[in-house]
Amino acid sequence: MTIMQKFFWFIASLGNIGAIYFFSQTETYLSGALLIFTVAYTAIGFYDIYFSRHNLNRLYPVVAYIRYFLESYRVEIQQYFIASDTEERPFNREERSLVYQRAKNIRDTIAFGTQRNLLEVNYPSLWHSLQPQTIHDEAKRVSIGGPDCSQPYSASYLNISAMSFGSLSANAIEALNLGAKKAGCYHNTGEGAASPYHLKHEGDIVWQIGSGLFGCRDDDGNFNPESFAKTAKLPQIKMIEIKLSQGAKPGHGGVLPKAKITQEIANIRHISMDKDCLSPAVNPECTTPKALLAFIQQLRELSGGITNWF
Numbered sequence: 124m125t126i127m128q129k130f131f132w133f134i135a136s137l138g139n140i141g142a143i144y145f146f147s148q149t150e151t152y153l154s155g156a157l158l159i160f161t162v163a164y165t166a167i168g169f170y171d172i173y174f175s176r177h178n179l180n181r182l183y184p185v186v187a188y189i190r191y192f193l194e195s196y197r198v199e200i201q202q203y204f205i206a207s208d209t210e211e212r213p214f215n216r217e218e219r220s221l222v223y224q225r226a227k228n229i230r231d232t233i234a235f236g237t238q239r240n241l242l243e244v245n246y247p248s249l250w251h252s253l254q255p256q257t258i259h260d261e262a263k264r265v266s267i268g269g270p271d272c273s274q275p276y277s278a279s280y281l282n283i284s285a286m287s288f289g290s291l292s293a294n295a296i297e298a299l300n301l302g303a304k305k306a307g308c309y310h311n312t313g314e315g316a317a318s319p320y321h322l323k324h325e326g327d328i329v330w331q332i333g334s335g336l337f338g339c340r341d342d343d344g345n346f347n348p349e350s351f352a353k354t355a356k357l358p359q360i361k362m363i364e365i366k367l368s369q370g371a372k373p374g375h376g377g378v379l380p381k382a383k384i385t386q387e388i389a390n391i392r393h394i395s396m397d398k399d400c401l402s403p404a405v406n407p408e409c410t411t412p413k414a415l416l417a418f419i420q421q422l423r424e425l426s427g428g429i430t431n432w433f
C-alpha cells in the first residue's frame with residue numbers, strides 16, 4: 124500500500140468520523156466545509172482506487188489529479204520560470220525577443236553587452252583580425268550558374284529555405300517573400316509549387332520541383348513542359364531546385380490527404396481534389412544520374428537558360 128492509499132483510508136475512516144462529530148458538536152461553516160471535504164475526498168479516492176483505469180490514480184488517490192494539473196501547465200512553467208534565456212530549442216527566449224523587438228521597430232540592443240559567457244571553452248565566435256581588410260561587395264554574394272547557363276544568379280549567402288504554401292499560410296509566404304525582397308536574398312518555394320503569394324511581392328524565387336512535380340504536372344502526375352515553361356519564365360523565378368527524393372520521409376514519400384486539399388491548393392499544385400495527393404519517394408524524372416542530367420538540360424532549355432540545381 125502506498126503512503127497516499129494509507130492516507131486515503133485514514134481520512135475515509137477516522138477523518139470522516141472526526142468531521143461528523145465536529146460538525147454535530149459545532150454546526151459552524153468551518154466544520155461543514157471540513158465534512159464536505161472529507162466526504163468528497165473519500166468519494167473521489169474510492170473511485171480512483173477501485174474504478175480508475177490509471178495506475179497513478181489507483182496508487183495515489185486524489186493527489187494524482189494535482190500531478191495531472193501541474194503537468195498540463197508544464198510547458199508554461201518551464202518556459203516562464205525555469206528555462207534560461209538561452210537554452211530553449213528551436214528558438215530561445217533571447218532570439219524570440221530580438222525578433223519581437225525588430226518586428227515592432229523598437230530598440231533591440233541590451234545595455235552592458237551580451238549576457239553570454241564568451242570566454243567559455245569552444246564558444247563559437249569571430250575575432251577581430253590583426254590585419255583588417257575592406258570587404259568588397261562582390262565577396263558578399265555568390266554567383267550560381269555554369270558556362271551553359273545564360274542567366275546566372277548572384278545569390279546572398281543567407282536565404283529563406285524551402286517551405287511550401289499549404290504547410291505555411293498565405294500570409295506567412297507573403298511575409299517571407301517581402302522579407303526576401305528587402306534583404307536581397309532568395310526565397311525557396313518548397314515543393315508545393317510557386318503560389319501567387321510567392322510571386323506577389325516580387326522577391327527573388329527559387330522554385331523547388333519535388334517528387335510530386337507540383338505546379339508542372341499533368342492530370343496523371345507526369346511532367347508537363349508547357350506549364351513548367353510558363354512559370355519558369357516569370358521574372359521572379361531566378362533558379363530551379365530539383366528535389367530528388369523525400370529526405371524527411373525516406374523510402375515512403377509524402378501524402379497530402381484529400382480532406383486537406385482546398386480548391387486553391389489544387390489549382391496551384393495542379394492536383395485533383397478527389398483523391399489523396401502523393402509525393403512519391405523518388406522524383407520520377409530523376410531515377411538515374413543520366414536521367415537527372417537530361418532533366419536539368421530540358422529544364423534549362425524550357426526556362427530560357429536559368430540556373431538549375433539539385
Ligand SMILES: Cc1cc2nc3c(=O)[nH]c(=O)nc-3n(C[C@H](O)[C@H](O)[C@H](O)COP(=O)(O)O)c2cc1C
Nearest residue numbers: 283284285286287290291312313314315331333366
Ligand atoms: C513548415 C515546413 C515546410 C517545409 N517544406 C519543405 C519543402 O517543401 N521542401 C524541402 O526541401 N524542405 C522543406 N522543409 C525543410 C526546410 O526547408 C529546412 O531544410 C528544414 O526546416 C531545416 O532547416 P531549419 O533547421 O532551419 O529548420 C520544410 C520545413 C518546414 C518547417
